[in-house]
Amino acid sequence: MSKRKSIHDRVLNADNLEELMAAYDEWAVNYDDDLLGEMGYVAPIIASNLLKDSLVDKEARILDAGCGTGIVGGLLHEHGYRHIEGLDYSRPMLAQAEAKDIYQALHRGDLTNALEIDNHVYDAIISVGTFTCGHVGPAAFDELLRITRPGGYLCFTVREQAWDDEDYQVKVGELENHGRWELQETLTADYIRQEGARCKVCLCKIPSCVAPAPGMASHPE
Numbered sequence: 001m002s003k004r005k006s007i008h009d010r011v012l013n014a015d016n017l018e019e020l021m022a023a024y025d026e027w028a029v030n031y032d033d034d035l036l037g038e039m040g041y042v043a044p045i046i047a048s049n050l051l052k053d054s055l056v057d058k059e060a061r062i063l064d065a066g067c068g069t070g071i072v073g074g075l076l077h078e079h080g081y082r083h084i085e086g087l088d089y090s091r092p093m094l095a096q097a098e099a100k101d102i103y104q105a106l107h108r109g110d111l112t113n114a115l116e117i118d119n120h121v122y123d124a125i126i127s128v129g130t131f132t133c134g135h136v137g138p139a140a141f142d143e144l145l146r147i148t149r150p151g152g153y154l155c156f157t158v159r160e161q162a163w164d165d166e167d168y169q170v171k172v173g174e175l176e177n178h179g180r181w182e183l184q185e186t187l188t189a190d191y192i193r194q195e196g197a198r199c200k201v202c203l204c205k206i207p208s209c210v211a212p213a214p215g216m217a218s219h220p221e
């Protein structure tokens with residue numbers, strides 16, 4: 001098995017965050033060359049184009065959640081956005097992103113836990129490659145919704161295998177039914193071409209008047 005294939009298998013089959021981060025920490029330096037050069041990783045292009053078609057304000061404050069080495073931030077920068085922040089848990093991946101000099105700020109955080117970010121601060125959040133097998137599960141959408149402003153956008157990919165196996169479809173539908181977001185687009189698209197892997201690419205708009213999260217009072221007591 002090639003070194004690239006073995007590290008990719010490790011990230012898809014990690015049993016916990018520690019194992020996952022050990023694999024990403026090791027992969028960080030070769031990640032762009034492997035995925036873009038050899039594996040045909042096209043999901044960042046598809047998702048950033050989808051967000052660009054709806055997010056007309058180039059001054060928008062955007063969070064790249066699970067930014068990794070900054071591939072998505074780079075594409076958004078090419079599209080003319082200038083207020084891009086990144087968040088990831090792997091320090092070596094964040095170091096690669098920082099070297100690209102396109103992010104206004106980089107945060108270290110765990111997307112499976114509460115984030116140290118205020119409510120409603122981002123105009124848009126994009127997350128590519130992070131909602132996949134053994135990574136961040138659909139429960140994390142609640143926290144991303146909390147930090148997106150009313151009227152803002154959430155754009156994300158979900159690897160097709162995870163979409164089917166890990167209740168993404170259910171959670172996406174629930175959030176739509178509860179009025180937490182409006183699903184504008186769901187594409188089925190190539191993800192990593194050399195593997196034949198496909199993904200869902202979703203664009204959601206947060207209503208200008210946000211419905212409260214289930215269990216929260218709609219008015220202060």
Ligand SMILES: C[S@@+](CC[C@H](N)C(=O)[O-])C[C@H]1O[C@@H](n2cnc3c(N)ncnc32)[C@H](O)[C@@H]1O
Pocket residue numbers: 017020024044065066067068069070071072087088089090093109110111112127128129130135136
């Ligand atoms: C496949 S990479 C995608 C990186 C980048 N978005 C891209 O498209 O190239 C997944 C990223 O999610 C990050 N990640 C995985 N689990 C995480 C967690 N619980 N919290 C924050 N980041 C996480 C990894 O460190 C890695 O950088």
